[in-house]
Amino acid sequence: MDPVTAALAVFALMLAVLASGMWVFLALATAAAVSLFAFMGFPPDRIGAIASRIIVRSASSWELAAVPMFIWMGEIMFRTDISERLYKGLAPLVSKIPGGLLHTNVLGSTLFAAVSGSSAATTATVGRITTNELSRRGYSQSLALGSLAGAGSLGLLIPPSIVLIIYGVLAEVSIAKLFIAGIMPGLMIAAFYAFYLAVRCYVSPELAPKGEIDAEDARAGAIFRNLAPVLGLIAVVLGSIYTGWATPSEAAAIGVFAALMFAGLSGQLSRTMLRHSMTNALKTSCMVCSILMCAAFLSSAIGYMHIPRNIALAIDALGLSPLVLIALLAVFYIILGFFLDGISIIVMSLPITLPVVVAAGFDPIWFGIFLVIMIELGLMTPPVGFNLFVIQSISGEPIHRVAAYATPFFLLMCLAGLLMVFFPAIALWLPSVLG
Known part of the structure; x- marks a missing residue:
């Protein structure tokens, strides 16, 4: 069987098993076991030995200790008044800018992303305050919900990011460097969103009516007190990593x-x-870690079948330019985002795509950030756009309408991905300086 056919067969098998309603981790393990049995002729006892060895080794990975810690930190923050404080602290700072309080979605999501590591947690935490406030003050519903859908996805890109930890473990690259690499692209996308909101509301002021800010909240001392919890957590978590005082796992516990x-x-x-x-x-955490363990088993099965190496050789023989290759992968990942969540996309595709990308000359750190941006696009596209479902539950708007509201922000993120391709230093400059 040629390498492309083998890869398609394994991928089709995974999709078929997932479509049956089986849990993701069982689907990955089943696809790996069936592939080894059907394509390699391995007996069941050897498959069991391979699975047990790989799963135990993956479960013992020290880097994975950061995942449950960051998830727990996000859960704690979700159950406090941090989102309300964040809104009160940001509102006086943006009230005079065209777009006014709409910018609290972008800035609030950007700041909260730096302590949650999760897109869903960022969207839900920021949205439960800003959505009601913006609606009550007469702001444009389309801009309010669209900017929340776009900015909420930054929880995957701005460190600490659970998805970047998973990529780092699977790709065997430095998680600390991935965190550093995600800063500038994340801030660039947030700046795009803020600029778009300002221009739209400057041209059409009725989209963001002027409103009074509570005089007490506008005082410098009150602004600092309201922003202090988020800023303090950012300083503690990221500061401990970038100063070398703690590993990402230790920083998560801190x-x-x-x-x-x-x-x-x-x-x-x-x-x-x-x-x-x-x-x-x-x-x-159990869901994420079980998926990762079974994904490692699937990666090993694909390795036994020599699919990554053979596909890399086949693509090299086609003579595709690196830009054509990355464009095809971008379309591939956007299509996957229609149907799968980010973690599933990474663990299913990375064993095949990463060797090809590295062979084409792309830096694995850069590709990790590019891949996360592609996954973030999937958060804003139906039918499995998680951010859309979160916003639907908050606002009560139909899912297709929320998706339409998010379209401009989807296109702005596509622009960010395009700039990343032509200017890799957007992701790689900071790690080269601080790494």
């Missing part, structure tokens, strides 16, 4: 401690809150 301290000092820490945050974090 972040959880800081979040608990904030909840306790603000009087919001209770047994009920602690139990609910730990329970949800445990469920999510």
Whole structure:
């Protein structure tokens, strides 16, 4: 069987198993086992030995310790008043800019992304405050919900990012460098969104009516107090990583401690809150880690079949330019985003695409950031756009209307991905300086 046919057969098998309704981790393990049995002729006992060895090794990865910690930190923050404080602190800073309080979606999501690591948590936490406030003040519903859909996806790109941790583990690259590489692209996309909102509202002022800001909230001391929890967590988590004082996993634990301290000092820490945050974090962590372990098994199965090496040789024989290759991969990932979540996209495709991309001369750190941007695009596209579902639950708007509102921000993120291709230094300059 030629390499392209073998890759398509394995991918079709994964999609078929997923379409049956089977859990993702079981689907990955099933696809790996069936591939080894059907295409390689391995007996069941050898397949079991390979699976057990790979799964145990993956489960023992120290880098994965960061995943449950960052998830727990996000759960703690979600159950505090940090989003309300964030809104009150940002509102006086943006009220005079064209677009006014619409910018709280962009700035609030950008800041909260730097402590949550999750797009869904960022969208839900920021949206539950800003959506009601913007609607009450008469702001454009399309811009309010569209900017939330776009900016909420930054939770995957701006560090600390759970998806970047997963990519780093699977691609065997530095997670700290991935975190550094995500800063400038994330800020660039946030700047695009803010600029778009300002221009739209400058041309059509009725989209963002002027409103009064509470005089008490507008005082410098009040602004600092309201922004201090988020800024403090950012400084603690990212500062400990970039100064070399802690690894990403250790920084995640420090972040959880800081979040608990904030909840306790603000009087919001209770047994009920602690139990609910730990329970949800445990469920999510088990889901993510089980997918990663089975993805490692699938990666090994694909390696046994020599699919990555053979595909790389086949593509090299076609003589495709690097730009054509990355354009095809971009379309491929956007299509996958219509149907799959980000973690599934990474673990299913990376064993095949990463060797090809590296062979074409692309830096794996750069490709990790580019891949996350492609995944973020999927968060804004139906039928499986998670950000759209979160916003639908918050606002009550139909999913197709939320998707339409998000379209301009989808296109702006496409522009960011295009600029990344032509100017790789957007992602690679900062790691080269700080790494």
